[in-house]
Amino acid sequence: MSVADARGEESWLAQLAPLGPRQITVLLDVSNKCNIRCRMCYFSYDAVFHRKSRFLEPARFRDIAAQLFPLAHTVYLSAGSEPLTSPHFEELLRIAAPYRVPDLKFLTNGLLLTPSLSRALVECGVRQIHVSMDGARRETYEWARRGASYDRLVANLRELESIKRELHSELPWVQINATVMRRNLAELPEFVDVALGVGATRIACRHLMAYDGLEMEAESPHLDKPATNRALRALMQRAVESKRVAIVNLPDPFALDGAAGAAEAGDREPDDAPTARPAPEPGALALAAARPFGHVDTPAELHVRAAGDLELTGWALARDEVVAVECWREPLGAGEPVDGELGLVLLGRARFLAGMRVDVAQRHPDIEQRYRSAWSYVLPRAELPDVEGALLRLHVIARDRVGRRAELGQRTVVRARADEQPYLYCRRPFDCVYIDSAGDVYPYPDCQSLDPFAHFDGSGDFKSLWRSAPFESLRRAIVENRPPKMCVTCPDRINRNVDDQAFFEERVVRAAYARPLGFLEQVDARDDGRALVWSGWALAPEQAVRVELLRVRADAGPEHLGFAEPAPHERADVARAYPRIAAARHSAFELCCTSARLGDGAHALVLRAVGDDAVATELGAREVTVRDGRVQAIGAAAPRGFGLGSRERFV
Structure with a gap:
C-alpha cells in the first residue's frame, strides 16, 4: 500500500468513526467490585469476587470527564461491576453533572442505594438507572442473586420514587433488567406488577448466557423454546395492559417446528397466504x-x-x-x-425486532402488537x-x-465503488469506548479481547487513542467483514440471534478469570538498610503460582530481581476468604532483595504473581531509593503498565 493509499484509508476510517461533540457513547466502570454473587455472573468465580479493589479516583475521573464527556451523547457510570461499591460515587456524580450529558445512566443491583445517593441522582441529572432483578418473586430473586434482599431492593426503589416526587422530578427513569431463564419464565409477566409497585417505567430482558463451572446450563431458555415464547408474549401483553410500563428490549421468539410452532400465534413467520380472522364487532x-x-x-x-x-x-x-x-x-x-x-x-x-422501538409503542398505545x-x-x-x-x-x-x-x-x-459506504454489522468500535476502573480501554464491555486496546487515565490525548492501531485494526476487520473470534457470539447480539445454537453454548471463561490473586502487605528495610524484605500472600484458583520482583526502567524492559519463598506461617484469614482453594492456608510469601543488588539510585520496583499459564497479576509497587549501599526511602508507587497485559477480559 502506498503512502497516499494509507492516508486515504485513514481518512476513510476516520469518517466512519467521527469524534465530535455528542457523537459517542462512553462507558465507565468506576469500581471492579460487586456486593453480591449472582449464580449466572462471573462474580461467582472466587478469582473475580475477591480480586483486589480498584476504584476510579475523583481526580482521575475529573480528567477523563474533561476530555470525554463533551464528546458523549451517552455516558454509563457502570458496565460490568456494581458502581455503588465505590466510596466516591456521589462525588463522581457531582463531577459529571456540569457536563450535562444528554443521557447519563448506570447499571446497578440497587441494594446499596441510600436516601443521600437517591437525592444526588435527581440533583445531578441522571437520566436512567437500570436495576438488575432476575426474579419477580422473592424466592426466585434471592435464589438467583445470592446475598441480595428482595425487601431491601423494593424499599430502596420506593425511597427513590418518593424523593423524585419531593423534588418534582420525573428523572431518573428506572428500568428493570431481567435475565431470562427457565426458573423465572412463569413470572415474567409479574415484572410489570413489580415495576408498577416501585415506580419503574421500563423493562428489558436478555437470555441467560451460561459460563463454565457455574452449573447454570439447565436454566438456559433454549431448552424450552415453546414455554419461553409464551412467557415473553405474556410479558408483552401484560405491559400493554398496564399502559404505564414500556418494554424496551426483548429477545426475538424462537422459531418452532411442526404443530407446536403453529400453535404459538405470532411466534413464527406466517405462510404467504393471509389468515382469515373473525369479523370485527359492530362499531369497530x-x-x-x-x-x-x-x-x-x-x-x-x-x-x-x-x-x-x-x-x-x-x-x-x-x-x-x-x-x-x-x-x-x-x-x-x-x-x-x-x-x-x-x-x-x-x-x-x-x-421483526421485539421491544426495540419504545417510542413507537408509546405513540400507539392502543395497538396490541406495538412492542x-x-x-x-x-x-x-x-x-x-x-x-x-x-x-x-x-x-x-x-x-x-x-x-x-x-x-x-x-x-x-x-x-458505488468498492470502498464507499460499507455495511457495518457492528457499530460499537465506531461510536463507543469503554474504560474500566484500572484505566484499561476497550471498544465496548462485550468486546472481550484478551488484552486491553490501550490505557487511559485522562492525562494523555484521547483523540490519539481513538485513532490508534488496535481500534483501527478492529474497525478495518468489520468493514472488510472479517469478524474476530470475540464478535461471532457477542453477548450483545443474543436477543437477535435466538436460533443460532452457538449463542447458547456454555462460554468457557473460567480459566481466563483464574488469574493469580494476592496482596503485597509490607515492605521493610532490614540489616541496617542492606536488605529489603517484601511480604504478603498470593495464590491462584486452579494452578501453582510464583511471586517475582521486577525493576521497571523507562529505557528497557522489566528486569527480574528474584523469586519469593513460601513463608512458614499459615494464613487462616486467606483460607476463610477462599475456602474452595486448598493452597490458601499456605499462601504467605517473603522475598528478600539486597541493596547491593539494586545499586545506588531511585528504583521503580513491582511485585507480581505469575501462574503456570504465564498470566500475571501485579501485587504492589514501590519507589525505593538507595544511597551508599543502604535503603534510604521506600515510597508508594502507582501500578505500572510495562507490557505484562491484563486478562480480566476473556476471549
Whole structure:
C-alpha cells in the first residue's frame, strides 16, 4: 500500500468513526467490585469476587470527564461491576453533572442505594438507572442473586420514587433488567406488577448466557423454546395492559417446528397466504379497515450509494397485526417475472425486532402488537447491479394478517465503488469506548479481547487513542467483514440471534478469570538498610503460582530481581476468604532483595504473581531509593503498565 493509499484509508476510517461533540457513547466502570454473587455472573468465580479493589479516583475521573464527556451523547457510570461499591460515587456524580450529558445512566443491583445517593441522582441529572432483578418473586430473586434482599431492593426503589416526587422530578427513569431463564419464565409477566409497585417505567430482558463451572446450563431458555415464547408474549401483553410500563428490549421468539410452532400465534413467520380472522364487532369496522402504516428510518437518504450489504430499518404497525415487512425492487428488464398485483420483484422479508422501538409503542398505545414494530432487512450485495453507477429502486411494503398491504417507503440504491459506504454489522468500535476502573480501554464491555486496546487515565490525548492501531485494526476487520473470534457470539447480539445454537453454548471463561490473586502487605528495610524484605500472600484458583520482583526502567524492559519463598506461617484469614482453594492456608510469601543488588539510585520496583499459564497479576509497587549501599526511602508507587497485559477480559 502506498503512502497516499494509507492516508486515504485513514481518512476513510476516520469518517466512519467521527469524534465530535455528542457523537459517542462512553462507558465507565468506576469500581471492579460487586456486593453480591449472582449464580449466572462471573462474580461467582472466587478469582473475580475477591480480586483486589480498584476504584476510579475523583481526580482521575475529573480528567477523563474533561476530555470525554463533551464528546458523549451517552455516558454509563457502570458496565460490568456494581458502581455503588465505590466510596466516591456521589462525588463522581457531582463531577459529571456540569457536563450535562444528554443521557447519563448506570447499571446497578440497587441494594446499596441510600436516601443521600437517591437525592444526588435527581440533583445531578441522571437520566436512567437500570436495576438488575432476575426474579419477580422473592424466592426466585434471592435464589438467583445470592446475598441480595428482595425487601431491601423494593424499599430502596420506593425511597427513590418518593424523593423524585419531593423534588418534582420525573428523572431518573428506572428500568428493570431481567435475565431470562427457565426458573423465572412463569413470572415474567409479574415484572410489570413489580415495576408498577416501585415506580419503574421500563423493562428489558436478555437470555441467560451460561459460563463454565457455574452449573447454570439447565436454566438456559433454549431448552424450552415453546414455554419461553409464551412467557415473553405474556410479558408483552401484560405491559400493554398496564399502559404505564414500556418494554424496551426483548429477545426475538424462537422459531418452532411442526404443530407446536403453529400453535404459538405470532411466534413464527406466517405462510404467504393471509389468515382469515373473525369479523370485527359492530362499531369497530372503521378501525379494522385501517391499512398497515409505518416508516423506513434508515438509510435516511432517499438516494443511497452502496457497494456491499445495505441494511434498511424502520417500523410497521396495523390494527390486524403486521405479519410481514417485505423488500421489493422494480424489474431490471423486460420479461423479468414480477408479482401480478404489484409489478415488482420480491427480494426478501425483514426480521421483526421485539421491544426495540419504545417510542413507537408509546405513540400507539392502543395497538396490541406495538412492542414488535421494529424491523430490519439486509439487502445482500449480490442483489446490487454489477455496474458502478447503476440504479436499484426499492419498495418496502408491510402486509397485515388479513392481507392488506401498504408501502412504508422507497429508496433508490446506486452501485458505488468498492470502498464507499460499507455495511457495518457492528457499530460499537465506531461510536463507543469503554474504560474500566484500572484505566484499561476497550471498544465496548462485550468486546472481550484478551488484552486491553490501550490505557487511559485522562492525562494523555484521547483523540490519539481513538485513532490508534488496535481500534483501527478492529474497525478495518468489520468493514472488510472479517469478524474476530470475540464478535461471532457477542453477548450483545443474543436477543437477535435466538436460533443460532452457538449463542447458547456454555462460554468457557473460567480459566481466563483464574488469574493469580494476592496482596503485597509490607515492605521493610532490614540489616541496617542492606536488605529489603517484601511480604504478603498470593495464590491462584486452579494452578501453582510464583511471586517475582521486577525493576521497571523507562529505557528497557522489566528486569527480574528474584523469586519469593513460601513463608512458614499459615494464613487462616486467606483460607476463610477462599475456602474452595486448598493452597490458601499456605499462601504467605517473603522475598528478600539486597541493596547491593539494586545499586545506588531511585528504583521503580513491582511485585507480581505469575501462574503456570504465564498470566500475571501485579501485587504492589514501590519507589525505593538507595544511597551508599543502604535503603534510604521506600515510597508508594502507582501500578505500572510495562507490557505484562491484563486478562480480566476473556476471549
